[in-house]
Amino acid sequence: MTHDTPTFTLAELAERLGARLQGDGTRRVGGLATLRDAGPDQVAFLANRAYLKDLPDTRAAAVLLAPAHGEACPVDRLELDNPYLGYAELSRLFDPLVGRAPAGVHPTAVVADDVTLGANVAIGAQAMVESGVVLGDGVVIGAGSVVGADTLIGADSRLHANVTVYHGVVIGARAILHSGCVIGGDGFGFAHDGERWHKIAQLGGVVLGDDVEVGSCSSIDRGALGDTVIGDDVKIDSQVQIAHNVQVGDHSALAGCVGIAGSTRVGRHCMLGGGVGLSGHLTIADGVQVTGMSLVTNSIHAPGVYSSGTGAMDNAHWRRNAVRFKQLDDIARRLARLEKVGRRG
Amino acid sequence: MTHDTPTFTLAELAERLGARLQGDGTRRVGGLATLRDAGPDQVAFLANRAYLKDLPDTRAAAVLLAPAHGEACPVDRLELDNPYLGYAELSRLFDPLVGRAPAGVHPTAVVADDVTLGANVAIGAQAMVESGVVLGDGVVIGAGSVVGADTLIGADSRLHANVTVYHGVVIGARAILHSGCVIGGDGFGFAHDGERWHKIAQLGGVVLGDDVEVGSCSSIDRGALGDTVIGDDVKIDSQVQIAHNVQVGDHSALAGCVGIAGSTRVGRHCMLGGGVGLSGHLTIADGVQVTGMSLVTNSIHAPGVYSSGTGAMDNAHWRRNAVRFKQLDDIARRLARLEKVGRRG
Amino acid sequence: MTHDTPTFTLAELAERLGARLQGDGTRRVGGLATLRDAGPDQVAFLANRAYLKDLPDTRAAAVLLAPAHGEACPVDRLELDNPYLGYAELSRLFDPLVGRAPAGVHPTAVVADDVTLGANVAIGAQAMVESGVVLGDGVVIGAGSVVGADTLIGADSRLHANVTVYHGVVIGARAILHSGCVIGGDGFGFAHDGERWHKIAQLGGVVLGDDVEVGSCSSIDRGALGDTVIGDDVKIDSQVQIAHNVQVGDHSALAGCVGIAGSTRVGRHCMLGGGVGLSGHLTIADGVQVTGMSLVTNSIHAPGVYSSGTGAMDNAHWRRNAVRFKQLDDIARRLARLEKVGRRG
DSSP: OOOOOOOEEHHHHHHHHTOEEESOTTOEEOOBOOTTTOOTTSEEEOOSGGGGGGSTTOOOSEEEEOGGGGGGOSSEEEEOSOHHHHHHHHHHHTOTTTTOSOSEEOTTOEEOTTOEEOTTOEEOTTOEEOTTOEEOTTOEEOTTOEEOTTOEEOTTOEEOTTOEEOTTOEEOTTOEEOTTOEEEEOOOOEEEOSSSEEEOOOOOOEEEOTTOEEOTTOEEEOOSSSOEEEOTTOEEOTTOEEOTTOEEOTTOEEOTTOEEOTTOEEOTTOEEOTTOEEOTTOEEOTTEEEOTTOEEOSOBOSOEEEEOSOOOEEHHHHHHHHHHHTTHHHHHHHHHHHHHHHHHO | OOOOOOOEEHHHHHHHHTOEEESOTTOEEOOBOOTTTOOTTSEEEOOSGGGGGGSTTOOOSEEEEOGGGGGGOSSEEEEOSOHHHHHHHHHHHTOTTTTOSOSEEOTTOEEOTTOEEOTTOEEOTTOEEOTTOEEOTTOEEOTTOEEOTTOEEOTTOEEOTTOEEOTTOEEOTTOEEOTTOEEEEOOOOEEEOSSSEEEOOOOOOEEEOTTOEEOTTOEEEOOSSSOEEEOTTOEEOTTOEEOTTOEEOTTOEEOTTOEEOTTOEEOTTOEEOTTOEEOTTOEEOTTEEEOTTOEEOSOBOSOEEEEOSOOOEEHHHHHHHHHHHTTHHHHHHHHHHHHHHHHHO | OOOOOOOEEHHHHHHHHTOEEESOTTOEEOOBOOTTTOOTTSEEEOOSGGGGGGSTTOOOSEEEEOGGGGGGOSSEEEEOSOHHHHHHHHHHHTOTTTTOSOSEEOTTOEEOTTOEEOTTOEEOTTOEEOTTOEEOTTOEEOTTOEEOTTOEEOTTOEEOTTOEEOTTOEEOTTOEEOTTOEEEEOOOOEEEOSSSEEEOOOOOOEEEOTTOEEOTTOEEEOOSSSOEEEOTTOEEOTTOEEOTTOEEOTTOEEOTTOEEOTTOEEOTTOEEOTTOEEOTTOEEOTTEEEOTTOEEOSOBOSOEEEEOSOOOEEHHHHHHHHHHHTTHHHHHHHHHHHHHHHHHO
16 A cells, blocks of 8 residues: 555645745645745744754745745745644644554454443554453554553554554553553562672552553553653653562653663653663652763752763873872872962972 | 551561660551651661751651761651661561562462472462472462472572573572562573574583572573572573673672673672673673673672763763864874974983 | 583594694694683683693694694694684684574464565574565574564575664675674664754665674664665674664774764774773774774874773772863963963073
């Protein structure tokens, strides 16, 4: 099947976006591209001043931009105060994936007898939905995905192919779970007897709020006692690890390769850069941003931007400095001694 | 299906745990919770002094704790010298998952003709077990999991859903492999001809000892020549990467997002914190602990705690210091010069 | 099925490798091992001077080595200028996996009606190949793998078990994709309205060149607009995350746990060590090497080796130095002040 991208007139787009149209409302466009790449049947957008240089030469049918840049636009335009938000809306309008999943249960899917299916549920080939599961209206379960017993998935949520959700997980509405992600695996809990490890059964679950997205190959472990809780509108990128009993507040965003250790609470509207690590049992305030690959070992009590580490430099230069890092306490003490001598002198 | 959590009398629990009961042995409890959350039909535990504050107000039917805290306990109690170990045991007693997997091969599973199945093996829906595989008694293969040709899996091991084990892997008894984990993918080996890479076929395998647990989305690569070897009772968290020909000694524990490069040998009873990276071809002694996100580029010859990196601070403060890191060798030289002047002066 | 490793005479091996044989060409060998482990029916190799010590005592039938070491070899030998490259070739000759996958579509696989299959395609049990897919000659799709609609996969590419490729992805010839890897999941793109996140549909795709290998549990996200592009002969290890619209140049190699943020361009012949992180929107020149766990936040314009971070040391020592890192700017200022005093004095 070849999927035709939908087409819209500029007047239709203006109405959908709530934008002010300057140009020919009957003109029809069939795609979205950058200022540089857009052809004469596509709409482009300007949401970042860095691309202002591409505006004069664009071949787009029309450009979505802020009113302040309207004058400089050589073609028809859609003016909107927040063009980046408008771009997000446009991208969804032109998404050929929308409506692609046919409703219905594929004959090769295995669905337990007592599963509750909402209206227009789609379950893909080779999927497995275990006993006691409840799937809300419009839920899509991708090919090869497995939904464990007694799990609840809210309306219009989509599991892409080869997703795994364990038993007893609760997922809100409009979730998007990407391939390879795992929700509800055991948290890492063991008691030591001096010689061997004894497994602590992970009796809690995972609760995802509404509008949560989880990227490819990410994992969110179930709680030891009580649940791991991800708030509403939390966005989680690929290769992220969230340990047992972590709580992430509403509207927070976690970039790729983030790792959060057990029982840490991340506030609302936080942003964790790629590869950030949070130790266990911390409290991170609302509105905290942590830059990429920083390690956070203490709680953060105030909003703001936090960082650790040192940027890359050429290896020879780095070696000389890294060696000195190991002498840093010594350097500081020697400096203090000199200062004392100076003052005495 | 709704799974009833099992119930026990306090006398039964005391016997199972080897604990001393102070209270009503006929009292029946049906769950485990924290001191704060436990209701009157549940048992709680005190294994960490930080929660001692919750003891006076607990509503639990009984509390598992150390004899030293017995006096302070307002309800029935189970006294045990290592209550954390007792908690681990309790958690397993109350695990509703135990016994959940029905024995038998699901009709949609594909099992090669020459596979050897022990007693009470369960193979889930959409699973694939290739030629020559041997599954010990009580092995559970989750839905959608794939077991490659000639692989051996020991008694009572459980692969959760969507696990992948390549060909020629050996897994001991009582292993727990979580969803999305991959055992036996190719190690990263290529020879360079000055322009292009030439693949080195990875002819070794992977050997996991007894009582190994591997978390969600973790990967353990097969050896180039000879095997990657994970000892007995090694516990591996989620999102961990273990490269070809690594050896991990018995009873070691690797937290989430750890990465170990090729041919490194980790000793027994080691603990690697979240996100720790070990370079290739190192030897790490028994009893080494490495704190979270540390990079280890040299062998470690003595037990102890090791660390690298710098903790997070507010971004403006960090920027000023990180810039100075690049001048550190210069700072050290200038300090030495001043000291010399001081001595001459 | 037990797979016999193929056997070769030394003369055959010499011819295949283009090596000079010193010894009995009719001697037959049936495997490859290290100098130390090889038995009298196996061939060994010496490609690294560190193993020269094992040469005198080897029990191998023959050794592949550089002419310079020929004299020291106690057994038959195959001389080649680049023995490591020869080892790569030998490893592939002795790979029992070659030819293991039977051609044909397994009866449990689901293949859409309009899929185009080349000659000798093999599709494993429980796999799903969606509408519009084109598979070149000799393609192998492993058990449980899912190939999304309209994806193209070039000749002789192999997807191992439980791989997921989304819709609209283009994969070149001779690709090797390991289990658990995900190609074409959504990039991490959201617009913020001041309170909530709005998803940006990821309308681009992923293009992999020829001879690309992707390790277990790695993820390569699709582009927002335009494609994520991986060049020819790029080798990607396990647990790697490549974000939307990244470009990686031909012949580059990315070790385990690397993370590359959105729109960054990595040059040709680059090597990124394990756990390296690259920020978004950077340009990395051809021939750049970055050592393990370094963070790169600025573009790199010249070939060379780059590093960041500090090596591990014992925890007590580290604590003293890490505290001083937070005083580093202050230390530098105090030193400058002392120098000034010195000059005045």
